Amino acid sequence: MEFQSCVKIVTEWDIVAARQLGRNVSKELGFGTVDQARITTAISELARNIYLYAGKGEICIEKLHRVGKRGLIVIASDKGPGISDIRKVMEDGYSTSGGLGAGLPGVKRLMDEFDIESTVGEGTEIKAIKWLR
Template sequence: MKLKSSVDILSEWDIVAARQLGRNEAKEVGFGTVDQARITTAISELARNIYLYAGKGNIEIKQITQGNMQGLLVIASDQGPGISDVRKVMEDGYTTSGGLGAGLPGVKRLMDDFKIETIFGEGTTISATKWLR
């Protein structure tokens, strides 16, 4: 596994930087253009959530191997307010920002594995993995 790559999310420009990093890493692993788009969309959503709800955080992208499978692990972490109702934010159409509400359910659909760890008042870490087919 190569050195981890990450982007601190402090401004809207960092969302763009995280997307670009994700696309580059996905290309390097061997993902096709459709999966590259899925991965960058998921990263964009996660980074935007950090920016909107936590103010600052980090997107970390790791190339991973499990047995003979290769993939990309995206870890979005922040020390923001946390998510008070994970079930609610995982409902399609739920939005607190006036957006489309594709949000986290959309990320879960775009990726293969998805996990939320959140402590109200302390922050949130979301891990999402895409495996190479």
């Protein structure tokens, strides 16, 4: 991992800044417009979750280089209340905010790899990777 850039998520405007960073990095890496949109949508969802449920946190974006593969990883982390039932929040249609419930399952579908770790009372870290095709 060569480059890392983070956006602190404290206000709604930070969600916009995180999206913009994701779009810029994905464009630099050579992702097409469809994948750029997928990445920025995933970032938007992750940043919004931090803002809504944890109050503050950060979104970090790193370029990835693995043997024969290039891509980017989005790391969303917070020190919020944590998620008590990860299986539940990964169900389509489940929402605690009255939204569409596309949230985390949607992020998982938009990206190629998805990992979530959460401890109640300590916070949550989500890693989502998109590989360049």
